[in-house]
Each structure stands twice: as structure tokens, then as C-alpha cells.
Amino acid sequence: MTDALPRAAGRPRKPRTRGRLIFRLILVIVLMGAVGFGLYAFQNFKTMMIGQIMAKMAPPPAPVAAVAATLQDMPRYLEGIGTLMAARQVTVAPEVAGRITAIMFEAGQSVKAGDPLVQIYDEPDRADLANFQAQEKLAQVNLVRAHTLAKQQFGSQQAEDQAQMALDQARAGIAKEQAIITQKAVRAPFAGELGIRQVNLGQYLNPGTAIATLTDLDTMYVDFTLPEQASAQLKIGQQIDIAVDAYPNRTFAGKLTTVEPQIDPQTRAIKAEATIANADHALRPGMFANAKVVLPPQHDVVTIPETAVEYTPYGTSVYIIKPVGKDEKGQPKYIASQSFVTLGERRDGAIAVLTGLKAGEMVASSGQLKIINNAPVRLSKEGPLQKPAKPPRD
Numbered sequence: 001m002t003d004a005l006p007r008a009a010g011r012p013r014k015p016r017t018r019g020r021l022i023f024r025l026i027l028v029i030v031l032m033g034a035v036g037f038g039l040y041a042f043q044n045f046k047t048m049m050i051g052q053i054m055a056k057m058a059p060p061p062a063p064v065a066a067v068a069a070t071l072q073d074m075p076r077y078l079e080g081i082g083t084l085m086a087a088r089q090v091t092v093a094p095e096v097a098g099r100i101t102a103i104m105f106e107a108g109q110s111v112k113a114g115d116p117l118v119q120i121y122d123e124p125d126r127a128d129l130a131n132f133q134a135q136e137k138l139a140q141v142n143l144v145r146a147h148t149l150a151k152q153q154f155g156s157q158q159a160e161d162q163a164q165m166a167l168d169q170a171r172a173g174i175a176k177e178q179a180i181i182t183q184k185a186v187r188a189p190f191a192g193e194l195g196i197r198q199v200n201l202g203q204y205l206n207p208g209t210a211i212a213t214l215t216d217l218d219t220m221y222v223d224f225t226l227p228e229q230a231s232a233q234l235k236i237g238q239q240i241d242i243a244v245d246a247y248p249n250r251t252f253a254g255k256l257t258t259v260e261p262q263i264d265p266q267t268r269a270i271k272a273e274a275t276i277a278n279a280d281h282a283l284r285p286g287m288f289a290n291a292k293v294v295l296p297p298q299h300d301v302v303t304i305p306e307t308a309v310e311y312t313p314y315g316t317s318v319y320i321i322k323p324v325g326k327d328e329k330g331q332p333k334y335i336a337s338q339s340f341v342t343l344g345e346r347r348d349g350a351i352a353v354l355t356g357l358k359a360g361e362m363v364a365s366s367g368q369l370k371i372i373n374n375a376p377v378r379l380s381k382e383g384p385l386q387k388p389a390k391p392p393r394d
Helices: 018-056 123-151 157-183 229-235
Strands: 060-068 068-094 098-103 116-120 185-187 192-194 213-226 241-243 252-259 269-277 288-305 308-311 315-326 332-342 342-347 351-354 364-368 374-377
Touching: 060 315, 068 192, 068 342, 068 351, 123 157, 157 185, 185 308, 192 241, 213 229, 213 288, 269 288, 288 342, 288 364, 315 374, 364 374
Parallel strands: 060 374
Antiparallel strands: 060 364, 068 213, 068 288, 098 116, 116 185, 192 213, 213 269, 241 252, 241 288, 252 269, 288 351, 308 315, 315 332, 315 364, 332 374, 342 351
């Protein structure tokens, strides 16, 4: 007897087919693509919104001061460093030895040529002078007597010659003693200003002992050097502008008077000398001076203020301010465009631009640190930076 198990109640299961599996796979792919596209669209939307917000939050145009490049004549110089010296300066000293009996000057005194400065003891010399003067008188009498006797043939020619010789010897002694007395009265050889007194009353002086310096301050020399390439541009009579630290706001004019023919073989420099009138005695020997040989100016040169130039490791540049239309309020808009330039001479706060800039173009003269190339800027109502009248000092 065979027992059969009862069949489970319910709806019979349908067999799985391949088509149904493909359909489900496609459905999953479509759903994933929809989700991915939605994320992509959302990301683009977010980026666009952030860009719009950032655009509204952009900083305002940087304020800059601007000036126009101009055409002007640019002065040209050959510059060198030199030292001032007086045209006439000596150390006054005696020619003979002796003791000082009188000092007739004060330190720093202005004297004229021939003014007495120091008297050296000369009494023995004056006594010798009186002796020779007495001998001269006797020699003159003897010469007249000898001449009369020789004329009458009562005396010899030899006697007359001896009398003449005695007279000549007396006169030579007089001239010698007068010269010694003159030497012992030390006088100023020319007009000028005396320095510090270096002797005292009663001091014994040897020949050449310094008494004081005497300087003629009316005319000064400045000796300076220039590179050998400047030799072709130097001509006697050229104007020289002299500046010294003691007078920072003053320029002294002179003339080129000497150019050394030989170039220094070690420094490869050429030496020159200029003469300067110094009527007010402002210049003093020993001062260091900046000497500028004035050359013919360079005409029609594009110039801008020195403050407009940017110096970077990549080169020298300026920011040209260019108009780019108007804003919604009708006001002109500008951008700053960087332009690399070649520079020339610098004079009185201005600098020549040889290439990279045209006359009339506007350049930023201050505020460049806030500028980015091709970024918008606005013109400041404040003017460009001005060179101070008196340079700052440490």
C-alpha cells in the first residue's frame, strides 16, 4: 500500500524567464542614471549660484592716482664724486730761525696780502744793517775823493777801483741784512682766511715750522673722476653743477678747466677738475662733492614720475590705465594693464621711458600694490605722490 502526501494548497509558481530579468536590469540602470543626472544638475546649479553670489561680493575697483606720460626735454649729465680744494692754500711758515717777539693775528681772521702775522727777533740784524749803512757812506766819500785825485792825476786808477769795490760790498751787506729782516717779519702772501694759530709768543721757530694755514676761499677747485667712456663727451669750459651735503637744496655752478690726459690704468677712470666761484665762502676745502657735467638735453622724451615704475624680478613695468566703457550710472570704467618698459635718465623725480609707453597714455603713479593685471580700477581724487621738498635723513 502506497501512501501519497497531500499537495500544498495555493496558486502554482510561474517559472522565471530571461526577459523579466533584462527588464529589471534596465529599470535599475534608468533609475541610477536619473539619480546621477539629478546630482550633476544640482552640482551645476550650486556652482552657478555660488558664482553669482561671489560676483556680487567682488571687491570694488582699487583706487589709484594716475598721470599722463608727457613729452619733454630731459637734462643729461655725467656724474662723478670729487673733493673740494682751495685754489690757493698754504701753511704759513718762517724761512729763518728765531724767537717770536710779536704775534699780529687771531685765529680765523681774514687778512690782506702783505699783512704782518709774526715778528721774529731781529735786533742783531738791524745792528748789522746800520753798520753796513755807515760803511756805505764812508765808501761813497772815499770813492768821490779817489775819483777826483785820479782825474787830476794825483791818484791811481787802482785806488779808485778799490773805493768802488768797498762801496759795492757795503751795499751788498745792506741788501743782505734787509732781506734777513724782511724774512723775520712773516707776512700773508695773499688775501685769505687764517686757520688755527699753531705758535705762541716767545717760541723759538725753526725754518718751516707751521704758524697757521692761509686759505683763499674766493675760488675753489673740485677734483673728480669719471669712467673712461665719458672722455669723448668732455670739453674744457663745460658747465659743472656741484652739490654738497652741507647745502642739500643748493647747487653751485662751475666750469670744467682741466682734463687729465692719461687714464688711470688701475681704475680705468679719467680725472677732471672744475673751477667754482665761491664769493660767499660757503664751500670749504675737503668737502665731498657730487659733480655733474652738464650735457646737451635729450629732446622729446616720454617721461613719467618715478613713483609710477614697478621693479620686479621679471622686469621693470608700469600699469597703463585704459578706459573700458561706462558703468550702469554712466561713469567711465577703467582697467590697469601691465606694460614692461625700458627706462632712461632720472632727473628731479621724473624718469624717461624709452620703450613700452607712449606720450599721453595714463599710468598709475600710486596705489600699484593694490592692482592686479587687467583688473578694474577707479581714479582717485588724490593727486600723485609728490617728492618731498627736504629729503628725510636718518
